[in-house]
Amino acid sequence: MSEIASRLQHHFADEEQQYDAATFGMWVFLVTEIMFFGGLLMTYVVYRTTFPQVFAEASHHLNIYLGTFNTIVLIGSSLTMAMAVHSARLNHRNALAGYLVLTMILGSVFLGVKSYEYAHKWHEGLFPGNFFYDGPDAVHQRLFFSVYFALTGLHAAHMIIGIGIMAVMLRMTLKNSFDENWYTPVELTGLYWHFVDLVWIFLFPLLYLIERHG
Amino acid sequence: MPKHSYNPQAAVRAYLTVFSCLMGFTALTVAAAFVDLGPMNNVVAMAIAVTKAVLVAMIFMHLRGGSPLNVLWISSGIFGFMIMLAFPLLDLLSRNILGIPGK
Amino acid sequence: MQTSERKKPNYLNAEHTVASWLLTVDHKRIAILYLVSITLMFFIGGLMAGAIRTELLTPAGDLMSSDTYDKAFTLHGIVMVFFFLIPSIPATLGNFLVPLMIGAKDLAFPRLNLLSWYVYIVGATIGIVATVTGGLDTGWTLYTPYSTAYATTNVVLPAIGIFITGFSSILTGLNFIVTIHKMRAPGLTWFRLPLFIWAHYATSIVMVLATPVIAITVLMVVLDRGFGLGIFDPKAGGDPVLFQHLFWFYSHPAVYIMILPAMGVISEVIPCFSKKRIFGYNFIAASSLSIAVIGFFVWGHHLFTTPQSMYAAMAFSIISFAVAVPSAVKTFNWAATMYKGSITFEAPMIYAFGFMGLFLVGGLTGLFLGALGLDLHVHDTYFVVAHFHYIMVGGAIMAYMAGLHFWWPKITGKMYPEGPAKAAALIIFVGFNLTFFPQFLAGYAGMPRRYHYYPPEFQIFNVLSTAGASILGFGYLLPLCYLLWSLRHGREAGPNPWGATGLEWMIDSPPPPHNFDTTPVVNWEPYDYPAAHRDAAKDAVPEAASV
Numbered sequence: 001m002s003e004i005a006s007r008l009q010h011h012f013a014d015e016e017q018q019y020d021a022a023t024f025g026m027w028v029f030l031v032t033e034i035m036f037f038g039g040l041l042m043t044y045v046v047y048r049t050t051f052p053q054v055f056a057e058a059s060h061h062l063n064i065y066l067g068t069f070n071t072i073v074l075i076g077s078s079l080t081m082a083m084a085v086h087s088a089r090l091n092h093r094n095a096l097a098g099y100l101v102l103t104m105i106l107g108s109v110f111l112g113v114k115s116y117e118y119a120h121k122w123h124e125g126l127f128p129g130n131f132f133y134d135g136p137d138a139v140h141q142r143l144f145f146s147v148y149f150a151l152t153g154l155h156a157a158h159m160i161i162g163i164g165i166m167a168v169m170l171r172m173t174l175k176n177s178f179d180e181n182w183y184t185p186v187e188l189t190g191l192y193w194h195f196v197d198l199v200w201i202f203l204f205p206l207l208y209l210i211e212r213h214g
Numbered sequence: 215m216p217k218h219s220y221n222p223q224a225a226v227r228a229y230l231t232v233f234s235c236l237m238g239f240t241a242l243t244v245a246a247a248f249v250d251l252g253p254m255n256n257v258v259a260m261a262i263a264v265t266k267a268v269l270v271a272m273i274f275m276h277l278r279g280g281s282p283l284n285v286l287w288i289s290s291g292i293f294g295f296m297i298m299l300a301f302p303l304l305d306l307l308s309r310n311i312l313g314i315p316g317k
Numbered sequence: 318m319q320t321s322e323r324k325k326p327n328y329l330n331a332e333h334t335v336a337s338w339l340l341t342v343d344h345k346r347i348a349i350l351y352l353v354s355i356t357l358m359f360f361i362g363g364l365m366a367g368a369i370r371t372e373l374l375t376p377a378g379d380l381m382s383s384d385t386y387d388k389a390f391t392l393h394g395i396v397m398v399f400f401f402l403i404p405s406i407p408a409t410l411g412n413f414l415v416p417l418m419i420g421a422k423d424l425a426f427p428r429l430n431l432l433s434w435y436v437y438i439v440g441a442t443i444g445i446v447a448t449v450t451g452g453l454d455t456g457w458t459l460y461t462p463y464s465t466a467y468a469t470t471n472v473v474l475p476a477i478g479i480f481i482t483g484f485s486s487i488l489t490g491l492n493f494i495v496t497i498h499k500m501r502a503p504g505l506t507w508f509r510l511p512l513f514i515w516a517h518y519a520t521s522i523v524m525v526l527a528t529p530v531i532a533i534t535v536l537m538v539v540l541d542r543g544f545g546l547g548i549f550d551p552k553a554g555g556d557p558v559l560f561q562h563l564f565w566f567y568s569h570p571a572v573y574i575m576i577l578p579a580m581g582v583i584s585e586v587i588p589c590f591s592k593k594r595i596f597g598y599n600f601i602a603a604s605s606l607s608i609a610v611i612g613f614f615v616w617g618h619h620l621f622t623t624p625q626s627m628y629a630a631m632a633f634s635i636i637s638f639a640v641a642v643p644s645a646v647k648t649f650n651w652a653a654t655m656y657k658g659s660i661t662f663e664a665p666m667i668y669a670f671g672f673m674g675l676f677l678v679g680g681l682t683g684l685f686l687g688a689l690g691l692d693l694h695v696h697d698t699y700f701v702v703a704h705f706h707y708i709m710v711g712g713a714i715m716a717y718m719a720g721l722h723f724w725w726p727k728i729t730g731k732m733y734p735e736g737p738a739k740a741a742a743l744i745i746f747v748g749f750n751l752t753f754f755p756q757f758l759a760g761y762a763g764m765p766r767r768y769h770y771y772p773p774e775f776q777i778f779n780v781l782s783t784a785g786a787s788i789l790g791f792g793y794l795l796p797l798c799y800l801l802w803s804l805r806h807g808r809e810a811g812p813n814p815w816g817a818t819g820l821e822w823m824i825d826s827p828p829p830p831h832n833f834d835t836t837p838v839v840n841w842e843p844y845d846y847p848a849a850h851r852d853a854a855k856d857a858v859p860e861a862a863s864v
Contacts, residue, residue, distance in 0.1 A: 010831065011422035011500075020281065021425040021499040027284040028491045031291030032529045038295040039533035039563055043548060046302055046559055064244070071240050079233040082274045086225055129544045140554045146546035150537065194275045201266045204240075205259035209247035213255075283498060294526040297613050302562045305617070305629035312627075 007182050019184055026188045030195050033158075037199055040154065044147045044206065051140045058144035059210040061126060063117060067208035070113050071200065077106035078197040085190040088183035093173060096186070100170045103193065107163045114156055121145070148207055155203060158196045165189050232273045239266050327730065327827040342427035343830060348413035349728075350434050351404060356797070358400040358441060363790060365393035370752075370786040373779045378769045386769040387454035388470070394457030395448060399479050400441045402713055403486055403571060406578035407493070407524075408437070410720045411517050413728060415493055417821035417828065418511050420502025420837045425495040429488050437485035444478025447471050456767060458568070461549035461560040465541040472542055476535040483532040486574070490524025493517050502820070504839035508602070511819055511843055512595065515602040516581025519609035523570045523577070526613070531567035534560065558623050565616035573612040575709055576676075577605055579716030580647055583669050586719050587651050588844045589817045590666035591658030595844045597650040604643035611640045621692045630689055637687035644680055648673060663815075664738035668719035671746045675711025679704060682757065697767075699778075700760025703753045711749055718745070718796065725800065726814045730827040731807030737799045745792035751785025818845055 012018040048055045084099035118127075125132035128146045135141065169189050172178065178186060243262040251258060272278040277285060328345045338346060368389045372380040381389065412430065416423055424430050447453065451471025455464040464472050497518050501510070538560075540546045547553025549560040588595045595601065617625060617633030651673060660666070682704040686692050695701060725733050759778035764771055771779070813822040820837055821828075 009427075011416075011424075011427065013836070017499060021495050024281060024283055024287075024499060025426060025491060025495045027287050028494055028525060031287050031294075032487050032491070032525050034288075034291040034295055035298075035526055036529035036533050038298055039530045039566075040537070041295075042298050042302060042563070043537070043559060045299060046306055046556065047554075049303065049306055050556070051554070068240065068244055072237065075233065075236045075240065078236075078270060078274055079229060082229045083226070086222070086229070089220060090222055128546045131545075142547060143554045146548050146553075150540060150546065150548070191275055194270055198267050198270055201270070202263050205243055205247070205263055209243065209259055211250075211255060212247040213250040287494075290522070291526065294613065298530065298566055301614075301617060301629060301633070302559065304632065305558075305562070305626050308626040308628040309624060310626075 015181070022184050022188060023191070026191045030191065033195060037151075037154065040147070040151050041202070041206075044151065047143055047147060048210075051137075051143070054137045054140040055144050056211040057136070058141040058148075059207060060212070061121075061124070062148075062208050063120075064208055064212065066113055066117055067204055070110050071204045073106050073110050073113070074197050074200050077103045077110070078194055080106060081190050081193045085183075085187055088173075088178055088186040089180060091178070091180040091183075093176070093178075096178070097170060097173045100166050100173065104163050104166050104170075107159055107166075107193075111156060111159060111163075114152065118149075121149075151203055151207065155196065155199055158199070162189070162193050162196055165192065228273050232269050235269055236266055325825065325829060327825060328830045329730075329827050331830045340431070342423070342431050344412050344416050344424050344427065344430055345728075345828060345832075347430050347434055348409050351408040351412060351437070354434075354438060354441070355401050355404055355409065358396055359793075361445065362393050362396035362401055363793065365389050365396065367786065367790060369393060370783040372769070373771070374783045376771050376773045376776055383769045384452075384454060387456075387767070388448070388452035390767060391453045391456050392448045395444060395453070395475060395479070397709075398457055398571070399482050400437075400444060402575045402709055403482075404437060404489070405575070405713065405717050406582060406720060407517060407520055407574070408433075408485075408489055410582065410717075410724060411493065411520075411578060412489070414724065414821055415496060415514060415517055416500070417727075417824070417832055418514055418819055419497065419500060419505055420820050420833060420839065421496060421500035422831050422833060422836075424492045425500055426492050430492055433485040433488035433492070436488065437482055440478045440481030440483075440485060442478075443481065444475050447474030447478060458564065459535065459538060460564075461538065461541070461557045462551060462555075465538055466550050466552070473539050476539050480532050480535050480539075483528045483535075486524050487528045487532075490521035490528070493521040494525065497521075502837050502839055508599065509839055509841075509843050510602075511581075512584035512598070512601050512605070513578075513581035515605045516577045516584065519605040520574055520577045520581075522606075522609045523574050523612065527567045527570040527574075530563060531571075534563040534567065537563075558620065558625060561620050561623060562616070565619045566613075569616040569619065570609075570612045572705075572708065573608055575713040577608060579672065579713045580605065582716045582720035582723070583651060583672055584647075585817075585819070586665045586669045586723050587654050588846055589723070589815050590663060590669075591655045591660050592816075592846050593654055593658035594846050595650070596653035596656075597646075598843065600646050601650050604646045607643045608640060611636065611643070615640055615687075618687050618692070621689060622696045634687055634689050638684060641680060641684055644676075648677060648680075662739070663722075664733070664735060664742050665719045665723035667739055667742040667746075668715050668722065671742065671749075672712060672715040672719060675707050675715060675746075675749065679707030679711055682707065695760055697765055698760035699756040699764045699766055702766045703756035703760060706753045706756075711753070715745070715749075718742070721796075721800075723815070724821075725803070726810030727821055727826045727828070729804055729807070730810055730825075731803045732810050732814060733803045733807060734799050737795060741792055741795035741799070744788060744795065748785050748788030748790075748792045752782050752789050753785070755779075755781040755785075818843065 008015055008018060012021070080099045080102040084096055084103060087093075087095035087099055121127050122130055126141075126145050128142065128149060131138075131142050131145070133141060166189060169186055172185065239262050243259055246258045246262070247255065249255075271288070277288070328343055338350065341347060341350075368381070369386070372378065372386055372389075378386065412424070448471070451474070453468075453472060453475045454470045455468050455472065459472070459476065497510075497514060537546070537548050541548050541550065545553075547555050549555045549557050551557060584595060584601055615633055615637040617629055618637045620633075621630055682700070686695065686701060686704060722733060722738055725731070755778040759775050759782075760766075762775065762778075764775045764778070810826045812825055814826075815822075820839070823837070824833060
């Protein structure tokens with residue numbers, strides 16, 4: 001009991017207030033993330049509306065198999081993250097550590113595939129700083145790849161941060177920092193990771209799946 | 215700490231159900247992309263993405279059963295994004311509509 | 318009373334080491350850290366304003382080269398907007414007062430609060446160092462494609478500075494929102510909150526929803542410049558107007574980040590010095606929220622001279638007119654609060670009067686600029702410059718000064734000297750009008766902004782304006798002197814020198830480290846003025862103690 005009391009910061013009345021404040025704060029933070037990605041997504045929508053045909057053609061340079069594979073990997077990591085929070089809630093320490101490791105592995109697989117895709121685009125000359133593609137309407141195709149790299153790069157940066165946070169969570173788990181009464185950091189990490197998954201759920205059809213028929 | 219009761223079996227079942235739904239929707243959205251539906255392709259892709267997002271938010275992120283305040287704020291974020299999208303699109307789609315440059 | 322108060326530790330004398338300041342998580346100490354840093358920024362920005370005004374004394378460019386002039390006004394704009402005005406009231410007075418006014422012991426996330434100050438310092442330092450060493454000549458608006466493709470000056474570093482400072486603003490807003498929702502004292506319902514809190518809640522909405530957009534926008538500018546993304550470069554198929562949409566999606570609501578807390582300050586000062594309950598509490602509270610919301614729909618009025626479509630421009634114009642309604646609601650309610658009140662003219666009240674007059678002029682000329690036809694005539698002239706200085710300097714800074722004087726006894730425990738303070742308030746008011754009113758005339762006659770040289774017929778306006786600027790600059794130096802003087806020589810203030818209502822006045826000045834010894838229970842309505850006035854004459858802490 002004394003251990004629990006020490007986790008209550010002086011300015012909160014009780015633990016419920018502290019927990020509510022933390023989760024609500026995380027949701028407000030996710031709102032700022034919506035607007036952060038929103039600025040780029042708006043850029044995407046404006047250019048796709050302006051150059052629909054070019055964007056469709058440019059999108060066919062992306063590898064749909066790798067994109068689908070990555071989608072599955074990331075949704076899987078969301079499941080393992082949900083299970084991690086679940087284990088924390090039941091105070092199953094080993095399961096929590098295991099699911100955290102699994103989530104980190106799946107996240108790294110995603111990033112590995114992504115970097116392979118990036119390297120491939122570099123060799124094809126479809127990288128904004130290294131652009132020598134000379135197919136039809138190359139100028140506007142380049143615009144697609146600018147937006148593609150900005151969006152996926154920002155998403156990847158969020159994943160790297162997420163994996164870093166999970167490493168901290170893993171360390172705290174192994175040091176027995178959490179119990180069924182206090183696992184707020186794991187819960188917040190979960191919210192963040194699911195949000196990163198949510199962003200990809202939109203990026204995948206927007207970037208990879210434009211008019212694949214035809 | 216959340217004081218309300220928590221049913222571990224039901225929670226795991228819900229997570230697994232949502233995961234299989236997400237997998238199903240991923241297959242569906244890839245398949246739909248290869249069918250020519252005209253402008254409906256976008257609508258279908260976005261409808262599936264929104265459904266997936268709602269599932270993740272409601273179940274994985276515990277938006278359901280959490281504080282209504284979280285729903286309120288996340289909706290305000292989506293609303294803010296919609297405003298940001300709506301006006302530039304209004305601008306873009308009605309530019310030069312009279313055939314006079316700049317009108 | 319006096320001796321027992323001296324023995325009790327307050328937040329200022331509880332600890333003395335430098336580390337106890339730099340690593341503090343006390344919202345009151347963080348407010349002081351912000352106060353010192355933004356004051357420094359204000360005088361850096363003011364120095365640049367002085368340079369600009371001196372240069373414009375004559376039509377020829379005889380003080381500095383055109384390049385230097387461009388860098389001077391850019392530095393002035395960036396410092397004043399991003400490093401002074403945005404954090405001014407929220408990060409100092411807001412940080413200090415939000416927990417006190419709602420009966421909380423601190424903000425919800427004290428460490429995040431300290432982090433936001435460090436983020437601000439890092440961002441501001443990068444911004445200042447970059448603009449001073451390399452210089453930046455794009456103007457604070459960073460318009461593309463000039464900033465992305467053509468400018469030879471230092472764009473990337475100041476942009477990174479703005480990006481980082483944005484996160485400080487986001488963290489402050491996030492902290493306020495969670496605090497106001499979750500940390501209110503028992504009995505303190507939403508409609509018992511001081512209007513200062515409503516104003517800060519509305520401000521936080523804007524901070525949280527709009528600031529990430531400027532972050533991603535300047536990030537795109539940096540990527541565009543660094544990696545040739547071409548997102549905003551017409552040569553690469555990009556659309557510069559899209560940049561303006563993104564930029565003003567933040568930067569117009571940013572004006573409300575500056576003015577909403579200012580309105581919150583005025584809503585506290587006016588009832589106190591009219592000794593009267595505020596008129597139309599619900600309407601003032603609701604108008605804060607509606608200004609925050611409608612403020613997101615009006616950014617296109619900055620784009621009337623771009624290829625933005627006519628229909629978008631019409632929509633933006635109409636909604637811009639609509640945002641004047643909640644602002645007017647507030648102004649009328651303040652006037653009605655003073656009606657038949659027992660008004661006294663202490664320095665905060667003089668600043669508040671200044672605010673109302675100048676905000677009125679600034680707001681009404683805003684309608685001129687929101688009108689599609691007239692805007693084409695005065696776009697990018699000194700008319701615009703005068704308009705937004707009436708809002709930002711005449712509105713936001715006047716209210717900031719009002720608030721600083723009003724809560725100075727609470728923050729420091731000392732009274733400022735009333736005579737010099739009244740004199741400074743009047744000097745600032747006169748100096749301000751002399752500086753900026755001639756700019757309306759110059760702008761309407763066609764003098765464009767940001768020009769180094771100008772035709773001789775505009776010289777009379779510029780001479781008047783520069784004369785006013787010297788008076789204004791002197792006016793701003795006065796408070797710096799007498800407020801610092803009062804720290805040592807000011808008379809002891811006591812808990813409630815103004816006989817004001819509000820929880821912050823029921824504790825000692827300066828407040829103890831954890832604000833409230835016991836969490837107060839609120840069972841009274843806000844701005845209960847005649848009653849509070851009577852009680853303050855006898856003793857502070859009237860009804861709260863009996864609960």
